[in-house]
Amino acid sequence: MSSADVPDDPLSTFSLSIFAINGLLLHSGEDVTRPLGQSSARWQVLGRAGYQPQTVAQMAQEMGHARQSVQRIADVLAKEGLVAYRDNPADKRARLVELTPRGEKVLAAIYARDREYSRQLMAELDPEQLLAIAGALDGIARILAAHIERQPTRQEREATLQEGEE
Amino acid sequence: MSSADVPDDPLSTFSLSIFAINGLLLHSGEDVTRPLGQSSARWQVLGRAGYQPQTVAQMAQEMGHARQSVQRIADVLAKEGLVAYRDNPADKRARLVELTPRGEKVLAAIYARDREYSRQLMAELDPEQLLAIAGALDGIARILAAHIERQPTRQEREATLQEGEE
DNA sequence: GAATGATTGACAGCATGCTGTCAATAAAGA
DNA sequence: TCTTTATTGACAGCATGCTGTCAATCATTC
Numbered sequence: 001m002s003s004a005d006v007p008d009d010p011l012s013t014f015s016l017s018i019f020a021i022n023g024l025l026l027h028s029g030e031d032v033t034r035p036l037g038q039s040s041a042r043w044q045v046l047g048r049a050g051y052q053p054q055t056v057a058q059m060a061q062e063m064g065h066a067r068q069s070v071q072r073i074a075d076v077l078a079k080e081g082l083v084a085y086r087d088n089p090a091d092k093r094a095r096l097v098e099l100t101p102r103g104e105k106v107l108a109a110i111y112a113r114d115r116e117y118s119r120q121l122m123a124e125l126d127p128e129q130l131l132a133i134a135g136a137l138d139g140i141a142r143i144l145a146a147h148i149e150r151q152p153t154r155q156e157r158e159a160t161l162q163e164g165e166e
Numbered sequence: 167m168s169s170a171d172v173p174d175d176p177l178s179t180f181s182l183s184i185f186a187i188n189g190l191l192l193h194s195g196e197d198v199t200r201p202l203g204q205s206s207a208r209w210q211v212l213g214r215a216g217y218q219p220q221t222v223a224q225m226a227q228e229m230g231h232a233r234q235s236v237q238r239i240a241d242v243l244a245k246e247g248l249v250a251y252r253d254n255p256a257d258k259r260a261r262l263v264e265l266t267p268r269g270e271k272v273l274a275a276i277y278a279r280d281r282e283y284s285r286q287l288m289a290e291l292d293p294e295q296l297l298a299i300a301g302a303l304d305g306i307a308r309i310l311a312a313h314i315e316r317q318p319t320r321q322e323r324e325a326t327l328q329e330g331e332e
Numbered sequence: 333g334a335a336t337g338a339t340t341g342a343c344a345g346c347a348t349g350c351t352g353t354c355a356a357t358a359a360a361g362a
Numbered sequence: 363t364c365t366t367t368a369t370t371g372a373c374a375g376c377a378t379g380c381t382g383t384c385a386a387t388c389a390t391t392c
Binding site for chain 3: 039040041065066068069072073091092093094
């Protein structure tokens, strides 16, 4: 009944608050996409394809996910006719994922819902505070990352991606 | 190549920083438990059982997860001999999950690793800042939660749990 | 005590992430 | 050119979360 087993040191308190917010943000992403028969994961892939047709491997790198995870989503989206694989003249293996007209419609609908959702939220949130927290979290993230004894994952082995380059 | 498709409004920036930290925290949890053949999910269950033998349903409520998710973990732990189901005189259906001696050893080892990990981290982190962020996040979480048009999930239907009561 | 509703675990199945392995293709170097 | 290495997608399998349905059990009410 009691909560005596809940740790209460600053790091644990911080972690729990992050987990809670993370869950809520994921949930809101689902709220935005679910009514359209989609999900956050599909949204990401649709968004990338909509921004610019690109290969599954490219998407995975930029999203920071395993190639295969993205591949699976993309395959499902293709089967549902929201994206299509187009032959890539530059690489016969790696076809380009592009939106179909239906995919474009769905993505536009998602964006519309997202903007509305965001608008409602921002009516109660302080942009400055959000940015301040994001900045602080970035600093903490760097420290955390440095401490993670990284037995490099497959993904990191595959592509020691240095993002942020033009 | 470019990152023009990455949204840059305050809410998105904030969300991305949360996702990043969340991933790092999960990763560090795995770092703590992996060498012991465990995982964060198992750690949670072991910790609850170690705090006090209780039923799967109780754990799930307190953890905020679905009953079945916890059940699966507990079953695996039982099969591995880290926890055991003990008959519950108060309810013939709901047996109590308790640590076995082996489970106690593993949990103690996890705690030891965690304390060391924490100690190293806190050498570079500011406890006050962590608590300040956690406090701010709690406020944001409340706003977010209020906006989540909750078509109540099964879990919420099952138990409209009001936590925080002694 | 008997009926009714809630809780619990078992079973089955889905979604999203991960990993490893393999063959085909591309790219780089001798 | 030929050989070696890296990349890519396909296939297979695991972990952790979710959901729905069902029978057994408990708790409540009449």
